[in-house]
Amino acid sequence: MTETITAAAAGTWALGDLTVNRIGFGAMRLTHLADGSPSDRDRVTAVLRRAVELGVNHIDTAAFYFSPLRSANELINRALAPYADELVITTKVGPGRDAGGNWWWAAPEQLRGQVEENLRQLGRDHLDIVNLRIQRRETTGSIAEHFGALAELREAGLIRHLGISNARADHLAEARAIAPVVCVQNPYGIGSPTEDHAFADACGEQGVAFVPFFAIAGAGKEAGVVADDGERVRALAEAHGVSAAQLRLAWTLSRGPHVLSITGTGNPDHLVENIAAGALRLTPEEVALLSAA
Template identity: 35%
Template sequence: MKRRLAGHAVNPIGLGCMNLSHAYGHPPSPEDGVKLLHKAIELGVDHFDTAALYGFGRNEELVGPALKPYRDDILLASKCGMQGVDGKRVIDGRPEALRATLEDSLRRLQTDRIDLWYLHRFDKLNEVPIEDSVGEMARLVETGKVGAIGLSEVSAETLRKAHAVHPIAAVQSEYSLWSRNAEIAVIDACADLGAAFVAFSPVARGFLGGGDLDPENFAEKDIRRGMPRFQEPHFSQNAVLLPEFRRIAKEADITPAQLAIAWTLSKGQHIHAIPGTTSIAHLEENIAAGDVELSAEIVSRVETLINQNTVSGPRYPAGTQAEIDTEEFAGA
């Protein structure tokens, strides 16, 4: 059953494309990346998510040409407001920066429009009002180069301020059994405003994927190396949760990753999930989660097992946490 996103009816499981160029150590070759994108099309994926930041433009350069033959049949999402400048990650929500980013993204994506364009980060560090950033994005919607506007990693308060300037079609934030912050206010605020909620990392950055994850084996540039939940003493405490989670998945006759994704989608009809992967086998596994119907008992059991009170460690290091605008649980 398809769900609404930015004026389109799409499958509730899309593809987060970041992994193909960015963040988890050694990305696949461009040729293998294209193969995975084309396999996603074959499996019925019609929502693809990229960003100017990913690979400092390389992800858009990969995704755009690969999906160009299918352009009119898919929803293509990208992001602005955070990008690579002279080899460094920079947050910049100024109107002039967003205009320049859009033109660069359109060129790399080889398209004349981006269906859903997110502000990747609310530029609170440089004190750029959300109204200024969204106001410029709204003007770019009027040009026809942007279909709809989204926000990423924002609070309900920021969402409502932005929505007063221009309708916000979607909010994208991390959401999974082990990252429940969105339940404080944003998921409900999206429903109130008629916006979709797009969950990235629904498999908890691989933690709930079912494999034998060992942070010691992460690649040197894997961003999880800097995340407290994958560091000691937190990782050992979190790993204790996995055997029972896997038992529950086995009882439901699905894989752990499918249980994680299906749980995310069960939390609201306006919720979408965009798991990322570099593996075609994992891609097939993830997409099949769209056919899973979880019982109320299974949902209750996994929520009781894995939640903000049972998971150890913050999801981001302090520096990254300062850049985002999401609500936090007390004591987190």
């Protein structure tokens, strides 16, 4: 019988005083499929519970992850409450969506309302980690006013730890001057530009977790994988006897012990495959080959 690989295979990292397995779970896929069609409530509830059974103790979510029929936060609450002490739930604020699904961005004074919305939906009295999602990574200037508002909510006990998302190196420096930052959550994967590799490394040097999203999907983003994986990825995946998606995850984790995975899925088979990728070890030569892909 093949032994089931758990999330512990990838090792752990400390987010402040919270230790998590480096393989986590992203909740974006809980509410709908890649083509926009509704998810099956029982199926995704089972996926959440199975993820925890397989050692996942870090779940990334947001109040704006919802569809006309589903709310990711409420699905998490329904599936996993009462929450295990070791389960860390990370959420993000900044963006919001109205009932019609139209996007809006919070002013600093509106962030408390977004934090309280996450608290209500998750059934928590505090949030473990809240990331400030930055609207436009390339053009957004100072984040001090927004991050400072979250730092006040941290001091008030509504939030335990803070992070930033879709950020640049100068955003991180500005945030760290205001309050401790435990994680940076950015788009990242094979094929990312050189400056993104440098920022991932810099986070590790500062003891800050680097948490990629779209690590598998790449340019496909919310729609999932749409681009060709490339000959290097396909050939190396075949040599290791894994899927291209698993190889992409393994490469991401190989970038440093501070790099975490929050790949999500509503498919129980893909969940097992994603977690198993945490046990795959690439050589320095393979990492370099894929980094140049």
